[in-house]
Amino acid sequence: MTSLYCHRIKSSQSNNVKYKESVMSAIAVTDSQKDKKALNGAGLRGQSAGTTSLCTVGQSGTGLTYRGYDITDLAHHAEFEEVAYLLLKGQLPTQRELDNYKQALQTARGLPSALCLVLEAIPASAHPMDVMRTGCSMLGNLDQEYDFSEQGDKTDTLLALLPAIICYWYRYSHHGVRINTANSTQDSIGGYFLEMLTDEAPSELYKKVMHCSLVLYAEHEFNASTFTARVCASTLSDLHSCITAAIGSLRGPLHGGANEAAMAMIEQWQSAEQAEAGTLEMLANKDKIMGFGHAIYRESDPRNALIKEWSRKLSQDVNDTHLFEVSEKVEQIMKREKGLFPNADFFHASAYHFMGIPTKLFTPIFVMSRVTGWAAHVFEQRENNRIIRPSADYQGPEHQDWLPIEQRL
Numbered sequence: 001m002t003s004l005y006c007h008r009i010k011s012s013q014s015n016n017v018k019y020k021e022s023v024m025s026a027i028a029v030t031d032s033q034k035d036k037k038a039l040n041g042a043g044l045r046g047q048s049a050g051t052t053s054l055c056t057v058g059q060s061g062t063g064l065t066y067r068g069y070d071i072t073d074l075a076h077h078a079e080f081e082e083v084a085y086l087l088l089k090g091q092l093p094t095q096r097e098l099d100n101y102k103q104a105l106q107t108a109r110g111l112p113s114a115l116c117l118v119l120e121a122i123p124a125s126a127h128p129m130d131v132m133r134t135g136c137s138m139l140g141n142l143d144q145e146y147d148f149s150e151q152g153d154k155t156d157t158l159l160a161l162l163p164a165i166i167c168y169w170y171r172y173s174h175h176g177v178r179i180n181t182a183n184s185t186q187d188s189i190g191g192y193f194l195e196m197l198t199d200e201a202p203s204e205l206y207k208k209v210m211h212c213s214l215v216l217y218a219e220h221e222f223n224a225s226t227f228t229a230r231v232c233a234s235t236l237s238d239l240h241s242c243i244t245a246a247i248g249s250l251r252g253p254l255h256g257g258a259n260e261a262a263m264a265m266i267e268q269w270q271s272a273e274q275a276e277a278g279t280l281e282m283l284a285n286k287d288k289i290m291g292f293g294h295a296i297y298r299e300s301d302p303r304n305a306l307i308k309e310w311s312r313k314l315s316q317d318v319n320d321t322h323l324f325e326v327s328e329k330v331e332q333i334m335k336r337e338k339g340l341f342p343n344a345d346f347f348h349a350s351a352y353h354f355m356g357i358p359t360k361l362f363t364p365i366f367v368m369s370r371v372t373g374w375a376a377h378v379f380e381q382r383e384n385n386r387i388i389r390p391s392a393d394y395q396g397p398e399h400q401d402w403l404p405i406e407q408r409l
């Protein structure tokens, strides 16, 4: 747990040393517990924690469907906004519905000035996921959900503003520029994000990649962040609280934060040979290889082949000399040594990098997409709610007699 790679994961997560150390020691404890086979049944693995009509993971076919539609079909044919509509409103939109939906999202891109002030107060050294969390939470003060009948409109505003929040903060804190987030002709969320980030209209290729990426990240059943949102919703809390809580769960390197951690790993290596040696060394050290493995999928993550193909195309587009090759080498070594496969995060790292997106903004892009799945789950939870409150198996001390403070050693 002392390699350069681990150090970089730590740095990419936060500047807070105690936080960084505790993340790494938590990963180490997990590994040692696993060595002792002490984790059987932990993490609610394999247990059903409720019902959903939104998504299946790891079932038939390629193993991932949104409301019955296969992820491969959606990734090849749908715009992200079509998928957002499908998840949030229950069915695929007609062309007219889609046009109206995109128009509504486009007109909601202006940030309230009070939110701009908060974003300007956040330092450049902050972790962008903390910016997303604060931005979402602040919006909850300015655009309160007074009644659940407002949940659809509040979600659409969040969907429109999350890219604006991260780009406003990034451009102000890193470049000293106050961008006008309402000033873009891009009609897609992915294109809008890239334009706000770079001040340039993105290419058709980049817009297509962003559609695919956002479609792949939109929804994934009872993953940790979605379950967090549902637990919060089950107390009948407001939408912004549910989404803020979910952002906090997504931030960790075992979940959404893995795309950044994967980038920190692969950028160390300049050739396939270095990647092979480095991966083997990490495995020997019992380091986790970020972007590999999955809690539910056993053989492959169907999203991997889809984003990997875009990563390959982008690598040709930018005349990449080694990063795609390095990534493929890590994939090959992990298969050979551990029987593990890349999850959705691994080839997202190189794909985003090839489009010039700073590594620290990778996980916020995940938020821009997953907010659709989170919100759809909040709606579903509210439709048929019972407070989520499991039990625990107690393993603490038996009865202890009360000891007055002056008698304690």
Ligand SMILES: CC(=O)SCCNC(=O)CCNC(=O)[C@H](O)C(C)(C)COP(=O)(O)OP(=O)(O)OC[C@H]1O[C@@H](n2cnc3c(N)ncnc32)[C@H](O)[C@@H]1OP(=O)(O)O
Pocket (backbone or CB within 6 Å): 031, 034, 035, 253, 254, 255, 256, 258, 287, 288, 289, 290, 291, 292, 293, 294, 295, 296, 338, 340, 343, 344, 345
């Ligand atoms: C979009 C997403 O959120 S996808 C997930 C993103 N997260 C990552 O990529 C982080 C790296 N991956 C991991 O930490 C894990 O694979 C998780 C968190 C995704 C799943 O965790 P679990 O369900 O506990 O993993 P699982 O039980 O399948 O692990 C099986 C074995 O593979 C090992 N393993 C799993 N993933 C990895 C990995 N990435 N690198 C090295 N070893 C691994 C485990 O240590 C375990 O070994 P053991 O049998 O010797 O004890």
Ligand SMILES: O=C([O-])CC(=O)C(=O)O
Pocket (backbone or CB within 6 Å): 217, 219, 220, 222, 223, 224, 255, 295, 296, 343, 344
């Ligand atoms: O399902 C999970 O545990 C993690 C995941 O892949 C996702 O949330 O997309």
